[in-house]
Amino acid sequence: MFVEGGLRCIDMSSVQALGPNLSFTRQSPGVNVHYLRGFTDRAESWSSMKELEMLFIHNGKDNTVAKYVQANWKEDAFFGYQCLNGCNPLIIRQIHCLPPNLAVTSTMLKDFLPEGSSLEQELEKGTIFLLDYEVLDQLPANVINGKQSYLAAPLCLLHYNQHGELKPIAIQLQKNAGPQNPVFLPSDSAPDWLLAKIWVRSADFQVHQLLSHFLRTHLVGEVCCIATLRKLPEIHPLHQAIGCGIKALPLLLARGTDRLRYTSLCVPDDLKERGLDKLPNCYYAQDALRVWNALHRFVAGWVELYYHNDQEVQHDSELQSWIQEIHIEGFLGFTHTGFPQSFQTAAELSKYITMVIFTCSALHAAVNFSQVDFNLWMPNCPGSMSRPPPQVKGSVTEEELLSFLPDVNSTCSVLIVLFLLSQPALDYVPLCQYREWYFSSGAPRKLVEMVQQDLRDITHDILKRNRKLELPYPYLCPDNIENSVAI
Incomplete structure (x- = not known):
């Protein structure tokens, strides 16, 4: 699917045109979604939370x-x-100053911060975090079952407290402050505050599915794969190695591409920039960094086998052609994104290849295989919203919250897709397990054995940690990471 302003993808009318060596048939374990398909004709709101609970119990017991x-x-x-x-x-990212379009004051938030502290002090200490979904601002929302759905572009301020909890303390549902765009607070009525959080979670669903998942793993992987096939010979060492509808999709992907940064795909840079690298209960950050470091050691070892100094990297015309193809044809030649246009050092090359491997394996595992777990209870992450965001406080009751959520059939349609996406393949190959002959002897084999031992150590530590957690974080355990995007 070509989108003007989005990452360029392969121009093919059918999978068959790729031929047998480049096409892949995923062996699905088979998911029983007959129960969910039985709701296809119910283009109506859920009658009660109890009815939603029955659906959940049937699928999530x-x-x-x-x-x-x-x-x-x-x-x-x-x-x-x-x-x-x-x-x-x-x-999520740590901030040290408030965005100018977020209409909050220190007085407004005083009750939700530690006694004797202020918003300014907490910003300076690094305990204030922000969710900003401005990328959704003014996008045309989908029409579902003949009815208009609605999108918001919320800003959500959160505080990391002395108990190690990250809690929301203010939510503004649209990008620009104004009299019809109130800031919701934890002290508001329970229905107001819960609805504001639901709007944030629905916005997160759009951004997760189309940018964090589709753009940042599938499309980035495709760009690098196509450039590899076009520019590198097979003997080259590198060759071995929803509310948003059809109208909104091209705009969102173009905006997402424009906002994509090289540093955001490089785990150590990304975690440091967002202030997550030292949070003791950010298990994604801890595990992502360990997997990245293991992959980086592996890749650097490979690079050293073939390039003995930086000059050899600079003079590899095929390699330079490869990165130029990715930059110009894939990333549209954008210079503000920070993606390299050439490689001057072996270190730059190692970092870039690590980014590609991590993006197509570990990052995909984190954002894909977790979907059913967090989305199966639909109110936690609605795929669309059936009523517009409130413009005043006190306008909804607890009973009315249900009317904001997606219809029965659209709820079930989303769940069917998520069930299909979240199932590991029958022919699943774990991270850094290789069947190709060039990994099986000599120096390459030693590198493979080293990275596999590193990953076993990480697996052991994650399993040990998870046994102590009320809610384990298994998604970046190397045993749960497929060797490629795979679906």
């Missing part, structure tokens, strides 16, 4: 994470936990 989500989705502490360790841990 064996899913301990989903049951935890259902039990805790209204809690502020769990809302914050998901920003760090849910299926989209890529948006």
